[in-house]
Amino acid sequence: MKLTEAKQQFISSWGAFGTHWGINRTMAQIHALLLISPEPQTQDDIMEELNISRGNTNMNIRELINWGLVDRVLLTGERKEYFTAEKDIWKVVKQIVKERKKRELEPMLQLLDKLEEVEGDKRDKSVKTFIDTISSIKKLGKQADKTLDVMIKAEETWFVGALMKIFK
Amino acid sequence: MKLTEAKQQFISSWGAFGTHWGINRTMAQIHALLLISPEPQTQDDIMEELNISRGNTNMNIRELINWGLVDRVLLTGERKEYFTAEKDIWKVVKQIVKERKKRELEPMLQLLDKLEEVEGDKRDKSVKTFIDTISSIKKLGKQADKTLDVMIKAEETWFVGALMKIFK
DNA sequence: ATATATTTTCAATAAATTTTGAAAATTTAA
């Protein structure tokens, strides 16, 4: 396979992949493009490569910056802004985990704390089932939260090594 | 908080939560409803509780059955079909992981295998960056794949216990 | 300051996804 075709395929499947993870297609595609670009790219480079409008490009780059996955780079003597993506995939994964934990897991755990204190007699079957469900989701959620905290702080070598040890 | 309100909140946030994970709102809501229902529910129960149409209810129940999260239950002497969700959250998580691994991670790893063999001279910077990116994603992906396999087979007590041991 | 390049915003539009509801198919009872 030629590089041009391989790049296209990677960008396109990374985009499709993203949509399964609550990330919009274009944002994932821009990220993919920057991941495989040796040099920082301008908005115009990205627009042209992905065939998308200026506004769309701009908004999605900004979103990627919010997620901490892309950085603005200023090249001396250049007026345009350049953008680059973190290339260390372990760091990328940790950054995504960190953001999603903050945006999704933590608010969910807070809600579960509240819901667990629902009024009512536990001898009532519907109350009992409700509380039991909430509690067990909460228990697993809290465990995941702790584990992810460790992961976010860990070095890949240590973390993957540790996993290997237990899980053969 | 009253049970009725708590149920509503749980169903509604579980639905919103689902949309961040590539699952449609209604499917997640039906799942939530079944999780907190002590007794199996009919299509009509679900339609009424969530205020959704018959067709929508039916399609999403079937999708939940495909995912292995909901079972059809036949009550003796009853003509209608009843539906129930697996209540053991660890099993639910494992089932979701298993399905998503099969549907998303495995195809992605296959693609990466192909893309890694792109033609071209590794001294060419754009070729090198491409291959390096693909390889590092693949490496982490394969590791994740193995770890998830272990998780899918594991009992909660064993798995969480093992995690606790390494991760303090 | 003024002009020029560049980025950002956002209302309008387009595209994708979800939902409805009624008709068709299927299942069960009489």
Next chain:
DNA sequence: TTAAATTTTCAAAATTTATTGAAAATATAT
């Protein structure tokens, strides 16, 4: 059988989400 109940399908409508593009804002150079 036939009839009634129930489930399934799917084209059309509604809703949600993403994209465009041009105008406004901002930044930089002369």
